[in-house]
Amino acid sequence: MAVVIEMTARRRSPAPLLTRMHDRSPGLVDGLMGGALAAGLGLASFAVLVMLLWISSPYPDSGPGGAMHVAAALWLLAHGAELVRTDTLSGVPAPLGLRPLLLLALPVWLLHRAARDATDGGGGDEDDDFGEDTEAVASPPLVSPRIAWTGVVLGYLAVAAPAALYAAGGVLRPSWVWTGVCVPLVAVVAAGVGVWSAYGRPGRPLRRLLGLLPGGVRPLVLRPDGRPGVAARAAVSGAVVLLGGGALLVVASMVGHGAATQASLLRLTEGWSGRFAVLLLCAALVPNAAVWGAAYALGPGFALGAGHTVAPLASAPAPSLPPFPLLAAVPEAGKGAPVHWAAAVVPVVAAVVVGWTVATGAAAKERGGTKPGGARAAVWSAGRTARAAALASLLCAAVLAGLAAMSGGPMGSAVLSRFGPVWWQVAAATLAWLGLLAIPTAVGVRAWRCRSPRAEEPRIGKQRDEAAEGAQGRRRLRKHGRDRFTRTGVAGMAGVTGAAEGTGWAGGGEVRGRAGGDEAGGGVWDLGDPGVAWGTDNGGRTRPDASPADGTPSPHPSDPAPNAPRVPHEPGLRDQDRESDFGLFDFLPSDPAPEPYDAEAPPGRSCPPHAP
Template sequence: MTARRPPSSLLTLLTRMRGPSPGLGSSLLGGVLAAGLGLASFAVLVMVMWISSPYPDSGPGGALHVAAALWLLAHGAELVRTDTLSGVPAPVGVTPLLLLALPMWLLHRAARDAVYGGKEDAPLVGVRTAWAGVVVGYLAVGVGAAVHAAGGVLRPSWGWTAVCLPVVAVTAAGAGVWTAYGRPRGPGGGALLVLPRWARQLVLGAQGPEWAGAGARAAAAGAAVLVGGGALLVGVSSLWHLWVAREAFLHLTEGWSGRFAVMLLCAALVPNAAVWGASYALGPGFVLGAGHVVGPLASDPAPLLPPFPLLAAVPEAGAGGPWNWAAGAVPVAAGVALGAFVGRVSVRRSPWWAVGVVLLAALLCGGLMGVLGELAGGPLGVAALARFGPVGWQVGLAAAAWAVAVGVPAVLAVRGWLRRRPAGAEREGVVPVPLPAPVQAPPEDDFGSEPYDFARVEAEEATKAVWYRDEARETRWAVLREAADHGKANEGQANEGQGNEGEGNEGEGNEGQGNDAKTPDGDGGQGGGEPREREPGSR
């Protein structure tokens, strides 16, 4: 079963324009629409910057070329800058990760809506149809954008464009289709369907999606703690070097439009800075110029760095001290979080199962951090600027090593603590209360109420349970005996006043004589019209 969601208004409009039967056509239009919206967003931003600039270098055509080039850069493609002082083309390969979020979200939304077909009552479109349609439509616009950007000063690298653009489209569209179908096979098993059967059995083992799902969730938790800890390190260092960052921001440009552009660039590079901080905490650090590495043990930034506010957070050159070594708390926290996630789901499993999941989570976490490290860095020129940022494979290996070293003891500790907690919770004087048996729902004709209305049934069951208890029955018999004795006393007083004992009581309803024959013990009771009840303990 999959939850149906109403399609977006734009896709519904396109479907009505095309025809009543959704399918491959609506998926193609969804991909084209996603690419068009992304390009339009970048074009609006660049045109605003161009209009507000007091000394633009080119006309509106050049601004549109730059917008198309930035849209390709957001997908991870490398650009080549041709207007350099030396005349040698300089590569630009640092992808602002915040810009990557826009095309990913648009593709995800387009693929999800393509599955729904543009109408609420329409049948779901096939997986391959929706996925292929969105990808083909998106790539068709992407090829046109690359051709258009090739005529500007920032030209796309065709090799990087041919690799990065399809990878982003295929991944985001596949995630959207998977979401539309209710995320089947768990978070890990569905992603391994591309592998052969023997490879899936080797990776997943006998537990299948449960094993892979637990590992994927733990890996995501560990990566999130690493990136969050890196962002915290960057924020603390930026506050410590706040005066240096302010001077770099003011001297980089003078006009308000230029400062606004620098502020937007800094905001787009904040996720990159968080990944750089995570790489610093893991140990490999990051590269600031060819041959210059900045890490917690030693810092050696390039001597002629351009003034930029985010670079003000880089530690000073020299050997690291205790404050630099304290960054190691970030990977320790990530390993503990990874182990805690696995420990919660492995309480009723064997220790080897838990350790195996930790190893899988460490592998996935290392791969994810390696990809993020590779995307967060890249070249910004030639010679000394040929490499900026973390080295992907080093970050991945360090993250996997920290996850195994900290995650295995953490999962065993969490698992042992959770297994001992139920036994320690049973203290003296604490008696477990059994839960009442579930009450079935009464039929609608019995009470005239809606189905699944248990309030009246529960009230009657509670009343019956109290009425037939021995304590309640003994209390009722005591009240009946007291009433019978009181009736006998009133009867004697009335007979003495009239001087006639035993006569005249038949017409007036002598309760004492009538009840002597009806009560089991011969004592007086209530009138004969009341129902008789057995005394507690009698058979």
């Protein structure tokens, strides 16, 4: 029994052993499994789509094995690899390098998700547990980024290599050079972005990549907190406008050539399955068409075969093009018309957007002020604003050049060896448009944003000073007991009537009293002791005589009557007095017409009694 107790006491809990094993190898193992799973899911998706089209086809050219070879070849084509078609009429293999950009989205998303999950160690699924400890959720990932990234890339390539070997036995054979470059490049970049996202998108890795740039340029591309700088945001905005404008041009051209587009779809295939496949291919080529439309709007246009360029100034499409819905929307051959030249609106709008974005960043704090506890940011100089706009134009040109290179490619040999825009021509045209228009726009908008608030400052300051002087004057009058009431309307007219009956008009002057007359127990508006004679000062205002007949000082009209009961203060009247800055009779003429009650009473008739 003692031995059993001793062995039980010395037994080590299995939790630390499992923890050490989990800390040593699961990062690489999970990465390998995640990468392999991502590649397998991508291949399975393409295989399901191709098999569905093969089954629904009424006249399939090959068996299930041929369909699986085509699925593997399309999966490699989605990564950017070039294929070689062997079943040509001439017997000479023809290249196929036109890559549908939409097909690239699936492999990239799968790689990104696999790398992020491998870095988190499965912690991302535990965030939905409300009973989990807060410290565990906020803790950084346990897996090293290098281990997770290496595992995902190796696992993905471990599946891609057999898939390429399998696709080499079909009709569409992959080019080994393009396959060896494009597939690893996509895996490395997508997995790296996934690991970076798992760590909260820190800015340090990007700052290392931008270490070759000058010190004054790096903040324009990447801010110290890791967010994109002004030039980067402006470049992205310009690229989005160019691509969106290119897509709108394609849609407008297809609507204008609606009959030709429908006829090409009907002539290309007969069965519904074939037409469905054509529509899927058109959908996959929509991003390519947007890039081609942007190149057309910029001026260089795009090529539809060797020596046949489609541009706003002149179009010369190849005469032997197959019937295809997107190709049916190409403008007719010949010189451009004003409707074609109108496509230049797209780069103009993109340049204005780039310049406006840069100007907003250059004078961001001028109009909106500063945040609580923060200092006012200095407005950029005109030179720095121009440099930021030039850098944004350069970055936008680089983005459009890369997309143009990816969107084009050969469709065969001879005439079909060149399709799509030329990347360096697109880059030069983008830089020219944005450089000529974005830089002046940025400098002009920056100057406008800096000058407009200053022009409004004097008027606003004058109003503020006048309001302050008025408030001080009212406080001074209240302090000396000579505040004036400003209540108008029926009650004001009633006060005038009561005062006139008791004291009469002593001239055409302006009668002023105090809103506290009601509180003192007098008439509607108590203007003082009825027995006090009222005179007129030099300004035409009625005032009580300072020296009555008995020699005693006359009470001020604003002073309450002696022994008068006090009435609680009405905050509404006083609040209205504070907000108003005009007198009682500001809306009346300076010399009012005589009223019946202003005349003296005839002899033998008594005056109406006044309020005590």
